[in-house]
Amino acid sequence: MTSPLDLAALLCSRLCHDMLSPVGALNNGLELLAEEKDPTMRQRCLDLLEQSARISAHKLKFFRLAYGAAGGFGEQVPVEEPRELLAALTSNDERLTLDWAVGEASLSKPAVKVLLNLAAMGLDSLVRGGTLSVGAERNDGNTEIAIRASGPRVAFDANIGKALEGSLAPEELSGRTAPAHMIRLIVDRDGGAVQYHHGEGALVLGAVLPDPEGLIG
Template sequence: MKELADDTLDPVALACSRICHDLVNPLSAIAGGAELLGLQAGSSPELALVSESVAAAMARIRFFRIAFGAPGEGQSIASREIRTLLEELQRGSRIQYDWRSEAAHHRADLRAVFLLMQCCETAMTAGGTIKVENGDTWTIEVTAKRLNRDPALWDRLTAPPRPADGLPPSHVHFLLLPQVLSQLGRRLRIEANETALTARF
């Protein structure tokens, strides 16, 4: 994976938006089909599992679209929509979300927040809570029984953007976040110990 310069990030983000958009349509069809089967044949554990799995997949795709997709100039997302998305994501998950902001926010800011949340999730192998607040700055607070932070990954977040250097695709958010923050003109500050983390930008 090569370093994504500012002039190549937007085409990649557009591609991510397109992929997420195209995946939602067949998933919606599956959800609709499962609902019809439930009406005709009655509910069953199998249909419930299909419906829950589709709902979880659609929530994750919407999350990815905000984190990796093109933000769109001037586009905002309401707080209620963000809360609904996070509530769907945390069903059956060991990670819980506490969204404290009441305002609508620009997609460009939310892209940075969601990428940072993914970085936090990577360290939360035993689960925990991610709390997000917004005032003069964005503040993300993580509490967990244990945080497994890889210094090689987390050191990237407070340094200038740099090449992937063998970074696996599963950790691409650690590559993208410094570039997104640089585009926003923001600097990330992190304080952490074995069970808690606070990040601000």
């Protein structure tokens, strides 16, 4: 059994890993700017700094909602929040396309957390670019989430699948598999379910979560 402290440490490791590149680019850009005298090159440095700062802000907002307590929101989160976060992440790579198909006005915090983490797994799988399709709807007292990543090459770590299934040994957990383990804990706690299918050219991830008591009916 992985303790809450261990899971928090692994999620922090994943966050730090993903933030290292844009924050490192900020540091390098500042060093270059301090030494550069040519106006054209200085402007180029400023453009790169702006891009790195924007990417860093987008990633931090994503992690706040995907991993954190999402302070500032009630029990329901407007769907524009996760949509804007995923749109920002996909816009950083011209090879990626986001297909958003969520008709609900808001989703519960657990549903948003599961949706964002499954979507991040889909993005990670598109190593040569492709389309990330995101759907969610309420049906018979449940929120159903469907993520499909399709492209010329779709890679998926088998250990992430095991973590989603709940069959990964605690000693095998890492920063890479911790988000999948967190999803497994959420669906087990709330009486939901999660599944995935990795086939040729596509990765499909899905989850069902019971709606909070106040939304059922």
